[in-house]
Amino acid sequence: MTQSAGLLIQLSHIKKRGVDDWLCLFLSGLMGLTVLLLLLIVAFLILEAWPAIHGDGWRQFLRSDGWYPLEGKLGLLPMFWASIAVGVGALLVALPFGLGSAVFIAYYAPKVIGKPFAGVITLLAGVPSVVFGLWGLTELVPLVNQWHPPGASLFTAIIVLAIMILPTISLTSYSALLALPTQLQLNSAALALSKKTMVVGVLIPAAWRGITVGVLLAIARALGETLAVLMVAGNVVQMPTGLFEPVRVLTANIALEMAYATDNHRAALFASGLMLMFVVFLIALGASKLSKKEMSPI
Amino acid sequence: MINRLFTLLIWGLASCVLFAFGWLMVDVLVQGVPMLSLDFLTSDPIRSGRAGGIYPIIVSTFLILGVALTIVLPIGLGSAIWLCEFSNKDSKIVSTIRLSLDVLAGVPSIVFGLFGYAFFCGFLELGFSILSGGLTLACMMLPILIRTTEAGLAAVPNEWRRAGAALGLSRTTLLWRVLIPYAAPAITAGLLLSIGRATAETAALIFTSGYVDRMPESLADSGRSLAVHIYDLSMNVVGGDKAAYGSALVLIMFIVSINLLANALSESWMQKRVSRQ
Numbered sequence: 340m341t342q343s344a345g346l347l348i349q350l351s352h353i354k355k356r357g358v359d360d361w362l363c364l365f366l367s368g369l370m371g372l373t374v375l376l377l378l379l380i381v382a383f384l385i386l387e388a389w390p391a392i393h394g395d396g397w398r399q400f401l402r403s404d405g406w407y408p409l410e411g412k413l414g415l416l417p418m419f420w421a422s423i424a425v426g427v428g429a430l431l432v433a434l435p436f437g438l439g440s441a442v443f444i445a446y447y448a449p450k451v452i453g454k455p456f457a458g459v460i461t462l463l464a465g466v467p468s469v470v471f472g473l474w475g476l477t478e479l480v481p482l483v484n485q486w487h488p489p490g491a492s493l494f495t496a497i498i499v500l501a502i503m504i505l506p507t508i509s510l511t512s513y514s515a516l517l518a519l520p521t522q523l524q525l526n527s528a529a530l531a532l533s534k535k536t537m538v539v540g541v542l543i544p545a546a547w548r549g550i551t552v553g554v555l556l557a558i559a560r561a562l563g564e565t566l567a568v569l570m571v572a573g574n575v576v577q578m579p580t581g582l583f584e585p586v587r588v589l590t591a592n593i594a595l596e597m598a599y600a601t602d603n604h605r606a607a608l609f610a611s612g613l614m615l616m617f618v619v620f621l622i623a624l625g626a627s628k629l630s631k632k633e634m635s636p637i
Numbered sequence: 638m639i640n641r642l643f644t645l646l647i648w649g650l651a652s653c654v655l656f657a658f659g660w661l662m663v664d665v666l667v668q669g670v671p672m673l674s675l676d677f678l679t680s681d682p683i684r685s686g687r688a689g690g691i692y693p694i695i696v697s698t699f700l701i702l703g704v705a706l707t708i709v710l711p712i713g714l715g716s717a718i719w720l721c722e723f724s725n726k727d728s729k730i731v732s733t734i735r736l737s738l739d740v741l742a743g744v745p746s747i748v749f750g751l752f753g754y755a756f757f758c759g760f761l762e763l764g765f766s767i768l769s770g771g772l773t774l775a776c777m778m779l780p781i782l783i784r785t786t787e788a789g790l791a792a793v794p795n796e797w798r799r800a801g802a803a804l805g806l807s808r809t810t811l812l813w814r815v816l817i818p819y820a821a822p823a824i825t826a827g828l829l830l831s832i833g834r835a836t837a838e839t840a841a842l843i844f845t846s847g848y849v850d851r852m853p854e855s856l857a858d859s860g861r862s863l864a865v866h867i868y869d870l871s872m873n874v875v876g877g878d879k880a881a882y883g884s885a886l887v888l889i890m891f892i893v894s895i896n897l898l899a900n901a902l903s904e905s906w907m908q909k910r911v912s913r914q
Contacts, residue, residue: 359808363723369715370724370734373783376712376776377737380752387755439650447647456651463658465896467837469864470885473871474661477878502657509654535643556743563745565840566868590747590840597754597844609755612748616740623740 381616388613391606400610406576408596408604415611417578421586424493424579425568426561429500433557436501437508438550442538445516457513464506472570475499480571487583491573494582499571500564504557511556515549516542548629555626559619565590589615665885672883682850685874686866691884693852697767697860698836700853701846704771705835709778714824716779717786722812742780746841749777753845765859770846777841778831785827789820822906829899833892839864863888 391399391413402414440460444453475495484490523545527537543550573585574595587595589611600608676690683689724731753773763769793816801811817824839862847859848869861869867884870877 362809362812363719366715366719366723369712370719372712373716373779374734376779377741379756380741380749380776383752383756383760384748387751436650436654439647440654443647443651447644448651456655459655459658461896461900462893465833465837465892466661467839467864467867467885467888467892469837469839469867470665470889471661473867473878473881473885474664476871478660478664502661505654533640535640539643559743563743563747565745565747570868570872590745593747593751594840594843597751609751612745612751615745616748619743619745620740623736623743627736627739 384609384613384616388606388609391603391610392613397610400607406592408600408607411603413603413607415589415607415614417576418587418589418592418611419614421493421572421579422562422588422590425496425500425572425586425588426558428493428497429504429561430554430558432497432501433505433508434554437505437553437557438512438543440505440509441512441516442543444513446534446538446542460506460509463502464510468503468564468567469570471499471503472567475567475571483583489573489585491571491585492583493572493579493586496568496572496586496588499567500561503564503567504561507557507560508550508553511553512546512550515546515553518549519545552626552630555622555629559622562618563590563615565594569594665882665889668879668882669886672879673886677883678887681852682880685877686850686870686880687874687876688880691863691866691880691887694850694861694863694866694884695887697846697853698862700767700856700860701770701774701842701862702832702835704768704856705774705778706832708772708775709782709831710828713779713782714786717783717790718812720783721787721790722808722816738780738783742784746777746838749773750841750844752776753841758845763857765845765847765849766857767846767853767860768856770842770860770862771856773841773845774835774838777838778835781831781834782827785830786820786824789823789827790816792823793819822902826899826903826906829895829902833895833899836862836888836892836895837864838862839868843868863891 391397399413400415402412402416404412405414406412406417440456444457444460448456475498476491479495479498480490482490483492483495487494519542523541524537527541532540568588569591572588572591574587574591575585576587576592577584579586593608593612596604597608678690678695679692680690681693682691720731720734750773753769753776757763757769757772758765761769763772797815797819798811801815806814842862842865846862846865848861848865849859850861850866850869853860863884867881867888870881870884
């Protein structure tokens, strides 16, 4: 009896092994499909951008005589610097508010306020970018226009983008602060440090890794944002010289001109897409180096 | 004194954030709510959307989402299960795949739009269609879905896998009866989040699913998603702001309910984990 039962288990084991092998094969097939898709995306972008970048072609993007695709002048520099200016500006504005609200939820807010406040930030993270754009276009641009015409400008883009990336900074900083050992707070209390000294001198430095990851993710989002920026930045191709000048960023340029671009112009747009992808690659590499732990992309 | 000032500063920063959020929300509600009616949801747009409703746009949005999900669900879940349960975690290839998924999750959506425009619309000759749009969205959702599903599976304690092996369960049974049920709320939460992302997407859809605001006749027809509709109304249609706010309210309500559902799911899952430990 026991013998046959043992055999049965053995037999069924062998049979199930077969199922396992099939499953493994099936799943590897799906994984292979994913990998293929990843390669396809990169390969196709490179293929489309190739006419503009092969040989010395990429040098034409560094020309200083501007972006006049119909005349074959494809200087990307003004838009590159505009992207950097908008991204860095938004980060500088968003960082104090994001970090401040993370500190607020973690250490300052009474429980009754802290939880709904965290909920508000999570909600803010879910608002679609096109809604931010709509709000910026109909509320912020007229307001800035009264102050410093024309309204649609680098400044407006920075403000809208800052509000968009604030939740990313705030939520990652908050979870980094939350993950700190309680010992740090107890020790600070034992040393009779003031609350300000504890937060600025002990807790924020201890959580810098997580905070930096949040900042990197926020930069990636800021550089990649397209329509919200397109709607409020004015889209004039020029070097960003003043805070209230209209600018056009790389992503907006792709969205505006893709519809009618041909030949070299089209290849140049793909090349700028490739460039964005490369920058995001560097940022993701940095973020994964910083956070040794598993990190979800959201 | 400095301590007081710092406390004041923190409260000040937090209230500024609250103020910005309040401004945005009040604006959308005040301008959006008067537009909202059953008629708005069930009639066709008139004069490029200045009047009329958004019925065909809602239908197109769900069709695009449906196409994307049909593609992304099997591939994404399968890949995540392979990565977490069947792959050799230390191998160079697996960590390269992980890094490329992380990179892809952060790639700007307009770049996916470029790819979709060149590959699906151009190379595969699908044209501006719901199919192209859905496939492009699928590419965008894939890395997010894989990474969240994988994180959900990775959080299943290893003892369960050992116990399963000790009971002589096949890996298929273990996966089907133990790991997936345990990780289901986390997987669903990840899925909902990527649906939210996809619904909010505009840049990747403008050049793939197109601009046409009439009722799509088939998946090969062009269809305008809700987010693209808002963009078009506010940028290209003079006097379309009211309808844009109405559509924005509908979009936000949809995404907020999806996010709330995702939060509730992952919270209940966290509690389950804590109580079982």
